[in-house]
Amino acid sequence: MAAKKSKTVDRQKIIAKITKQLKKEFGGLPRKREPLSVLETMLFAVCLEDASYEAAQTAFERLKTEFFDWNEVRVSTITELEPAFEGLPDPARKAMRVRYLLYYVFDHQYSYDFESLKRKPHELVCKQLGKIKHLTAFAQNYLLHNSLGTHVLPLDDRMLKLAIYLGLVPARATVSNAPDLLKAQVRKADGAEFTWLLKSMSVSSKADALLEMDDVSDGADLADAEARLDDLQSGRLKRRIQSAKSTAKRKAEEAVKAKATAKKAAAAKVKKKAARDAVAKKAAAKKAAPKKPAARAATKKAATKKAVRKTATKTAGKKKKTAKKTTGRKKK
Secondary structure, three states, X not given: OHHHHXXXXXXXXXXXXXXXXXXXXXXXXXXXXXXXXXXXXXXXXXXXXXXOHHHHHHHHHHHHHHOOOHHHXXXXXXXXXXXXXXXXXXXXXXXXXXXXXXXHHHXXXXXXXXXXXXXXXXXXXXXXXXXXXXXXXXHHHHHHHHOOOOOOOOOOHXXXXXXXXXXXXXXXXXXXXXXXXXXXXXXXXXXXXXXXXXXXXXXOHHHHHHHOOOOOOOOOOHXXXXXXXXXXXXXXXXXXXXXXXXXXXXXXXHHHHHHHXXXXXXXXXXXXXXXXXXXXXXXXXXXXXXXXXXXXXXXXXXXXXXXXXXXXXXXXXXXXXXXXXXXXXXHO
16 A cells, blocks of 8 residues: 555655646746536537637637627538637647537536536536537536536546546547546646646647657656656657658568569560560471471472483483494494
């Protein structure tokens, strides 16, 4: 038990150091804004997911000023609502979530007053929130944390990647279970500030390097959280990723080039062999092929003529010899 307690204290110390490190870049928790109603807190959470506080606030103000009231927002089409979320990731999806949220509240309350949620037990609140279509875990936890005072740290996808990279939560953690895993390491009094700092870092351009990583948990260990955060803030992580990608790209290009060269060489070898085989086959076919009838007849005719000439020459020679003998006898 003592060892377990010591480990918990160590984790809290590391998180305290991370918090201090983040405060150097982003400062302390901003002054509290004017408190929002339960419904407005949920709508703001939809805008805030995977976005900065500034961008979310701008989109939220557009919803309030460009539409007459929440009822007009509810009856508007997603296409009509989408421009209000310009500058946020996936504006169409955010428009859809806001619209479904307003539909749910109006259908169950016949108004846009959702303050009754504050008077319900935690279990009933979670059960009711779970029934709202397209309401994400981040939006639910943001409401619980900011309006109902529950000790839970809302995490969206970008914040979760950062938490996994730093070793704050396991690699298999999700936006649904990570808040419960993380809240045991952060005091309730520090929850708001830590969440704000984690959110600020996750949406900064420096954290874009995490989106390029195939596995953000590679080598993650809470003991190295400060060093890993420093790598992220200084840009070293981004440079390493770019260098690794460049090396991988070069190797891939070399492999493709080598494969093409080998393929070309193999094709040339096959072509050369085919040419040799063709010549050999042609020579063998010529040697084995029977003579044509016309050629055989011509050969036979030539042989006959030769034999006739030979016979004629032989006969002429005999006649000449006989004539000489006869002439010789007459002279005597």
